[in-house]
């Protein structure tokens with residue numbers, strides 16, 4: 001089934017450039033996008049990207065933005081859950097909340113709804129090294145039907161710039177969300193555009 005709508009949750013893990021590139025690519029591919037950053041997600045986004053915030057992101061890309069405490073937002077309900085939910089980048093704190101069903105903000109709730117409604121849930125985690133608790137929480141989300149991805153780029157495609165590295169990780173994330181029409185990842189055995 002084509003990917004028509006996506007919720008992008010941004011947490012306080014390092015990796016804000018992944019979130020920005022992902023939103024851009026989704027919009028370029030005509031996906032209806034809703035975004036929400038946790039309190040720390042907003043702070044790390046600003047810290048890593050020269051003061052950028054989700055308000056500006058929403059304006060730039062024409063996407064819908066919600067505050068993290070807005071539990072009245074449409075995607076919080078199973079009646080209007082998007083085709084795919086992605087947490088990018090995902091902190092181990094948010095992963096713990098999702099894995100244990102102990103949600104306190106909109107990101108946790110939308111991820112919880114995605115799992116109960118059997119929709120795609122993609123978690124792009126960013127931490128190292130892992131504690132046993134992190135690993136168990138990622139295993140729990142996997143068992144519940146979510147896909148856990150690590151923000152680990154491949155180098156077999158010979159990246160030349162940081163943008164190439166970011167595109168690799170974002171491309172794999174889009175694949176996991178069910179959007180195969182993008183050209184961010186060089187397909188093995190296929191020549192890249194340009």
Ligand SMILES: Cc1cc2nc3c(=O)[nH]c(=O)nc-3n(C[C@H](O)[C@H](O)[C@H](O)COP(=O)(O)O)c2cc1C
Nearest residue numbers: 011012013014038040041044091092093094126127
């Ligand atoms: C600059 C900065 C970078 C951080 N990077 C990570 C990270 O890569 N992974 C992680 O799990 N937590 C990271 N943290 C810690 C989280 O922000 C913290 O655990 C926070 O409570 C997560 O909350 P949230 O999941 O609601 O966004 C970082 C914090 C700061 C200030």
